[in-house]
Amino acid sequence: MxxxxxxxxxxxxxxxxxxxxxxxxxxxxxxxxxxxxxxxxxxxxxxxxxxxxxxxxxxxxxxxxxxxxxxxxxxxxxxxxxxxxxxxxxxxxxxxxxxxxxxxxxxxxxxxxxxxxxxxxxxxxxxxxxxxxxxxxxxxxxxxxxxxxxxxxxxxxxxxxxxxxxxxxxxxxxxxxxxxxxxxxxxxxxxxxxxxxxxxxxxxxxxxxxxxxVWHDLLGIYENSPPFAKRYANLGEIILKALQSYNREVKAGEFPGREHYWEFLDKDDFRRKAQKARERLEEK
Ligand SMILES: Nc1nc(=O)c2c([nH]1)NC[C@@H]1CN(c3ccc(C(=O)N[C@@H](CCC(=O)O)C(=O)O)cc3)CN21
Ligand SMILES: CC(C)C(=O)C(=O)O
Ligand SMILES: [Mg+2]
Missing domain, CATH: 3.20.20.60 (Phosphoenolpyruvate-binding domains)
Structure with a gap:
């Protein structure tokens, strides 16, 4: 309850x-x-x-x-x-x-x-x-x-x-x-x-x-809100800016940045493993 x-x-x-x-x-x-x-x-x-x-x-x-x-x-x-x-x-x-x-x-x-x-x-x-x-x-x-x-x-x-x-x-x-x-x-x-x-x-x-x-009226994420609704925030604008930044950064090669991915530190180790993987695939 x-x-x-x-x-x-x-x-x-x-x-x-x-x-x-x-x-x-x-x-x-x-x-x-x-x-x-x-x-x-x-x-x-x-x-x-x-x-x-x-x-x-x-x-x-x-x-x-x-x-x-x-x-x-x-x-x-x-x-x-x-x-x-x-x-x-x-x-x-x-x-x-x-x-x-x-x-x-x-x-x-x-x-x-x-x-x-x-x-x-x-x-x-x-x-x-x-x-x-x-x-x-x-x-x-x-x-x-x-x-x-x-x-x-x-x-x-x-x-x-x-x-x-x-x-x-x-x-x-x-x-x-x-x-x-x-x-x-x-x-x-x-x-x-x-x-x-x-x-x-x-x-x-x-x-x-x-x-x-209504949630969307109060937060500013609906275009046709009734005239009596008070917009306590303009989240629509905030969301649009975030989406535009994401779009721009991917096109520009800025995202993902170094903190958003993981790589082999030992590249020789990776080359060996990748070579082995290819060989195993060919055997089948
Ligand atoms: N987003 C949203 N907010 C609401 O408060 C709501 C809904 N949807 N959907 C269900 C009903 C419909 N409500 C509404 C929707 C629009 C008006 C409105 O805009 N009235 C205008 C005239 C619209 C017309 O020309 O038909 C006005 O100025 O009075 C009023 C109440 C309230 N409710
Ligand atoms: C407008 C409110 C009262 C409602 O019935 C709804 O959001 O569906
Ligand atoms: Mg209802």
């Missing part, structure tokens, strides 16, 4: 801000855990930032299982959360349960689903079975086609109603937290005040119980 549990996350509401970051592989997850971040999250955003897709709709359970396994191997302290990908829980409660179990068996401590009110039965069932669930409302990227792209949510009373309805359904069904993605900050504040479970915002302002960002 890892140190950060769903119960601890719940208890942080109103006391301490919750931090969450996506990670999709072993070395990234090691660093996220070492940094003291509370929740290391295998998001279905991996379809875009790792696999180069234009949206998250083609992410498979297999991809989520493999990346969750790599992340889970690295994390000792943080809560490991895995996204349920598009198509893995909508068709039936049974299928949702089966797929949630696969993510838990890959090493996740909890799963996240998009929506709330539409999945109350699934959330209740998972929680009763012992699988902690995080919900997700506001901009839910799995509705990309219907929304016609990614845009801010909560401008109309209908959207505000829908977001509140999701959050309350999730609270009722036993979810331990809810992501509020890309809503007007006032809407996220309202939800945060209206539900007893923590709200974790992304692009939804400061009046929430925690924040989540």
């Amino acid at each position: 890892r140190e950060v549990t769903p119960k601890k996350i719940r208890e942080m509401k109103g006391r301490e801000k919750i931090t969450m970051i996506t990670a999709y592989d072993y070395p990234s997850a090691l660093l996220a855990d070492k940094a003291g971040i509370d929740i290391v999250f295998v998001g279905d955003s991996l379809g875009m930032v790792v696999y180069g897709e234009p949206n998250t709709l083609n992410v498979s359970m297999e991809q989520m299982v493999f990346h969750t396994r790599a992340v889970a191997k690295a994390v000792k302290r943080a809560l490991v959360l895995a996204d349920m990908p598009f198509g893995s829980y909508e068709v039936s409660v049974e299928e949702g349960v089966k797929n949630a179990i696969r993510l838990i068996q890959a090493g996740a401590d909890a799963v996240k689903i998009e929506g709330g009110a539409d999945h109350e039965k699934l959330v209740r069932k998972l929680v009763r079975m012992g699988i902690p669930v995080m919900g997700h409302t506001g901009l839910t990227p799995q509705r990309y086609l219907r929304l016609g792209g990614y845009r801010i949510m909560g401008e109309t009373e209908e959207e505000i109603e829908e977001i509140l309805k999701d959050a309350k359904a999730l609270e009722r069904a036993g979810a331990f937290a809810v992501v509020i993605e890309f809503t007007l900050a006032d809407v996220a504040k309202l939800v945060t005040e209206e539900v007893s479970i923590p709200t974790i915002g992304i692009g939804s302002g400061p009046w929430v119980d925690g924040q989540v960002l």
Whole structure:
């Protein structure tokens, strides 16, 4: 059992801000855990930032299982959360349960689903079975086609109603937290005040119980980051410089340098052995 549990996350509401970051592989997850971040999250955003897709709709359970396994191997302290990908829980409660179990068996401590009110039965069932669930409302990227792209949510009373309805359904069904993605900050504040479970915002302002960002956005290694993401480093530039140096040094004959290879000190010894080796080859 890892140190950060769903119960601890719940208890942080109103006391301490919750931090969450996506990670999709072993070395990234090691660093996220070492940094003291509370929740290391295998998001279905991996379809875009790792696999180069234009949206998250083609992410498979297999991809989520493999990346969750790599992340889970690295994390000792943080809560490991895995996204349920598009198509893995909508068709039936049974299928949702089966797929949630696969993510838990890959090493996740909890799963996240998009929506709330539409999945109350699934959330209740998972929680009763012992699988902690995080919900997700506001901009839910799995509705990309219907929304016609990614845009801010909560401008109309209908959207505000829908977001509140999701959050309350999730609270009722036993979810331990809810992501509020890309809503007007006032809407996220309202939800945060209206539900007893923590709200974790992304692009939804400061009046929430925690924040989540995508790894590649935070580190500057993705070209199409959303406008609300803060770039804490420009690793893209650093990586590019390193790769250009490698390319230049090999072409110039500068790499490998003397410290990067091993040679026979006694060249006569080498000539004898090489001669013997050639002779043995010819005998065959
Ligand atoms: N790298 C990355 N970071 C994210 O935060 C993220 C993903 N990917 N993929 C899944 C969702 C999608 N998200 C997004 C992505 C883009 C915008 C965005 O750029 N909005 C633009 C308009 C884009 C358009 O014209 O369609 C804006 O200015 O509001 C917002 C949220 C947030 N999530
Ligand atoms: C944007 C976050 C909340 C997410 O669901 C993801 O990274 O997949
Ligand atoms: Mg997601």
